[in-house]
Amino acid sequence: EAQVTQNPRYLITVTGKKLTVTCSQNMNHEYMSWYRQDPGLGLRQIYYSMNVEVTDKGDVPEGYKVSRKEKRNFPLILESPSPNQTSLYFCASSKAGGISQPQHFGDGTRLSIL
């Protein structure tokens, strides 16, 4: 089954404790992206990647890191999480080719930073 898999689905942790949210897709997609969804602010892009070893900042990259060492994986790293990073996070992927390609989302990761 074609899918984007995020782990964990839920995480409660404390300020300053490094964490990684994994994302993997099995569709051989070139493009991958991370979004966060917050009430009143909607979905905002954190980082995206057009292909292996190519990553770019989105609208809200501060406090996050990403890497794209393999085509299928695009982990999101919070080196020193803070409470304002409490959010619902989505990983998405799509074929290259721009405006006509739908982005397929993972099931989301609910992150609570205490």
Add this chain to the structure above:
Amino acid sequence: AQKITQTQPGMFVQEKEAVTLDCTYDTSDQSYGLFWYKQPSSGEMIFLIYQGSYDEQNATEGRYSLNFQKARKSANLVISASQLGDSAMYFCAMREVQRDTDKLIFGTGTRLQVFP
């Protein structure tokens, strides 16, 4: 910059009836694509349907169809024969691709509630 506007915060529809969710957009691009996503209360984001600006026909996908009016810059989602499982948030989105950006721009969403 591109913008998506969804003016209906919430909609109610009776089971088996059709419902239209409104979406208007603003872009200066000649070529663009519009997407609709569904987000149930469980939180996942599900791709429903796509309409390209040069598509001659309105997109359809099962019970979902798009009422695309290019001159009015609207791309309304029509759900026919509503089911209880259609209760969810629905987002209209456009993919913005420029030299230094590639992202989805989302509207604020419409919460649809289907009642028996």
